[in-house]
Amino acid sequence: MFRVVIITPEKRVFDGKARFVEFKTSSGAMGTLQNRAPLLAAMAISEFEIKDENGTKQIFAVHGGISEFFNNTFTVISDAAERADEIDVDRAKRALEVARVELKSIESKIRKREAEGKIQRALVRLKISQKK
């Protein structure tokens, strides 16, 4: 068993014990149990699965950021993260529409990447919200 903490600028989304976590880094999917070697990883915009002390699955949407496994504590620091059942599906759908329209009209590269990020976030939200 090890400690998992998910922190966003707004609040601590999760702070508790886990048996197993499954997540995606920018270079691929990973999972970890307790007593892992220290790890620093860049997170992808993806789902984050925690199997907590009772063995129940908890699913989160994590929007990028960085994570560290050290001394049996897994810390995820992300711009935004939310529990699957807290996701506002209508809002995610609207955001997806807006971002898609935006993407067509933008020319600058950085803005484009921003819009693509928005689309990715909305897609992850929608996908995860169906899993709860």
Added chain:
Amino acid sequence: MGRGTEQLIKRKIKSVRSTMHITRAMEMVATAKLSKLKRMVKNFYDYEHEFSNLFERVLSAVEEFTSTLIYKEEPKHVLLVVISGDMGLCGSYNNDVIDQGYKSAEKLGDKFVGFYAVGSRAKAKMIFDKKRMKYSLYNVYSTPSYDDAQSFANELVKIYLETEVDSIKIVHGYPKNSLVQKVKTEDFLPIKPVKENRSYVYDYEPAPEELLEAILPQYLGTKMYRIMLESRVAEQNARQNAMRNATENAKDLVKDLTLKYNKARQAYITQEIIEVTNGSEALKD
């Protein structure tokens, strides 16, 4: 002295009272906003603390910095971002920030390229003073969100990469305590790496150089969000103090005016009594 003076003072009292109502309401609005902001700041410091620890750890692992965002040589073209509010009625807060911006610009001399004015106060003052303002952003008045901070940080990165600007400094207010608001000039870009002394062996996913590249935007977003939150807290503190002082002053004024009004009324009554008695004395003869 007649009824006229009395009426005049009465009207004055009424107008001061209604001003007092407004300033008191504004003080309460500032207090409410402040308590919300303070909650946000508390949660954010937790996040920032953890993030900067990890960021330092990543920096220590990187052997050679390839990113253009990292400090390499003394910058020659500096852009100054001045963060003021969109609204006044907060004492000298906005002017303090703008003055500090002007001073920093003077200090930079030839290296100074221009201002980026944030907030309509800075924009209006810079236009009035005919300063070199290259960019401006206003109507940002609300509680700052992380997304806003991130997209503003991204915009600054874009300016840094695509124009002659090779350094960006930010002038902003921050609260020393609830009564004293300070202003400081902070480096935003390029990033000066601070390495951690201790070193642990980590697995890196991906390699440290790529990892650093991936989290740099988040680092800048976090920094910008802190700056935005701090300057907003400072502004609301200043507004709360200014409005509290205004309410106190109005109270004193009402007290003085009421005294004056009562005196005028007494004088009028006394005069009337004298007139009546004089009149009746005259009739006796």
